[in-house]
Amino acid sequence: MQVFKLYFKLLRSVATSLLLYSVIFVGITVMQTVNRSDDTTGFMQEKIDTAIVNYNEDSPLVQGLIEYLSEYCDFADLGDEEDELQDALFFRQVEYILTIPYGFGEEFIAGLNVGVEKKTVPDAVYATTVDEAINTYLNTARMYLETIPDITEEELVTYVNSDLKVQAQIEIYGKADSNNHSFYMYYTNFAAYIIMSGCLIGVSLIMLSFHNTNIRRRNLVSPITLKSLNIQLMEGNLIFVLGYDLLLIVLGYILNADKTINTNVLMHWLNIIVFSVSALSISYLAAMLVKSKQANEALSVILPLGLSFISGAFVPQFLLGDSVLHFASFAPVYWFVKANDTIASISTLNITNAKPILYYMVIQLGFAVAFFALSMVISKNRMQREY
Secondary structure (H helix, E strand, C coil): CHHHHHHHHHHHCCHHHHHHHHHHHHHHHHHHHHHHCCCCCCCCCCCEEEEEEECCCCCHHHHHHHHHHCCCEEEECCCCCHHHHHHHHHCCCCCEEEEECCCHHHHHHCCCCCCCEEEECCCCCCHHHHHHHHHHHHHHHHHHHHHCCCCCHHHHHHHHHHHHCCCCCCCCCCHHHHHHHHHHHHHHHHHHHHHHHHHHHHHHHHHHHHCCHHHHHHHHCCCCCHHHHHHHHHHHHHHHHHHHHHHHHHHHHHHCCCCCCCHHHHHHHHHHHHHHHHHHHHHHHHHHHCCCHHHHHHHHHHHHHHHHHHHCCCCCHHHCCHHHHHHHCCCHHHHHHHHHHHHHHCCCCCCCCCHHHHHHHHHHHHHHHHHHHHHHHHHHHHHHHHC
């Protein structure tokens, strides 16, 4: 087991880089978790600062409207001087000016087409809320006028206020599962970058050392057979990759507030393992093509970043252009992310809806086989040239 022991001795030489990548990954994941956490269980209506100019104060309908709008507005009495109102709007003392014209209540009861006047801060976010509240109140009142033509203004206000006080009770089911899916989708997508970087830093660098011409010649004359050497290297690579996957899986479980382990979570974990095989094959190929340690270090930075950006690991795939995604589909990272997104979009996995996910995983394994085969061809040609 000399080669096996040497493998992990060489691996210790890059342990600092691997640890640094892991720490950065954990830090970014924690920040994403905090930003995406949604533990809100209630809703507080944001009130908008509003100046009101009421020229129909004696109308019960107008009084009822203002009372209803007080749930959405903080009213300020700034008088009715146009210049003062415009200054208040300009200096953001208020964001909404509501003017109720003379005779509004009487004309509204009579069925005339009347309305209130408004002025708002340009692009005011909350103005729509006030507009909707006014429309809700007046439209409800119109329905009563159409249904009960001889209704008095006082009765109308009573009925409208009673109706608008009714609130619907909303209960959200499956919230924890939704958050769980969301966390693992972003977590595993970003893990593509870490897995590929780790394989290029660890596996590729170690294989580069063993593929050195002088080292290879010494191994050929040593008591260790070539078959035994390759088996021990394969065992070391598998242990490293599976150990790295296990670390990522455990970190994901620890960092996720929801500790539920369901079929979706298990599929995310399986997808990580499948992708790591593809990343391992890319590392093998890189070790055959790269000539120096410096070039491998540069590749371990550029290749994972580039593939992660164009494949949707950092930016959701639906935000990327079709041409970019078409180009990215020639790399296993794209199918890894696509599988993660599909897993997260399904509330309950079964044999039927899991077929696309398994198809994406098979494609990743297909890439792995192709890269391993290409690596073997290059290795054989190199040995024929050297010996």
